Amino acid sequence: MIAKLRAFMATEVFKYLFFGVLATLVYMVSRILIFQLTNQGTLSAVLASAIAIIFAFFTNDMFVFNQEKTGMVTRFVKFVGARLLTLVLDLALAYFLVDTYPEIIGQFVGHSHAWVNGIESLFSQVLIIVLNYIISKFFVFTGEKV
Known part of the structure; x- marks a missing residue:
């Protein structure tokens, strides 16, 4: 059992999820600290x-x-572009499913706007995590492995 757990922890998918959680923590800590310094929500x-x-x-x-060190700038530009693309998807889903047509989800949760937002956010984030992984694997990080 421990061998299977260790084998799973060595997989690319596990590492992607692990570092994704760390990136989320970096985001949260940075946002809180920057807000403390600036008192600006959007800026933070x-x-x-x-x-x-x-x-x-x-x-x-x-x-x-x-990845090898060569081609890092190209990968960085692709990576940022991909993240901006999935941000647009996130915003579009929120606009359509929360702001414009909340009844699509609302019919299942008593039309609670908070529940609609929460369910849409969860759906959106799962979709974006999967898309970011696919884009990263097949479009951004396609070079030789070290």
């Missing part, structure tokens, strides 16, 4: 996102997909 969200994306890129590049 944008800066924390940038910090988390940079953290995620380097951990994915070095530890998840084990």
Whole structure:
């Protein structure tokens, strides 16, 4: 059993999820600290996102997909572009399922806007995690492994 657990922990998917959780923590800590310094919600969200994306890129590049150092700038541009693309998807889903057509989800939760937002957020994040992994694996980190 322990051997199977260790084998799973060595997989690319596990490492991706592990460093994804760390990137989320980096985002949360950064956002809180930046907000404490600036008292600006939007500014703290944008800066924390940038910090988390940079953290995620380097951990994915070095530890998840084990890329060679050559081509790092190209991978970084692709990575940021992919993250911006999935951000647009996130915003579109929130706009359509929470702001414009909340009854699609609301019919199942007594039309509670808070529940609609929570369910849409969960759905959106699962979809984005999967898409980010697929994009990273097949579009961004396609070079030789170290």
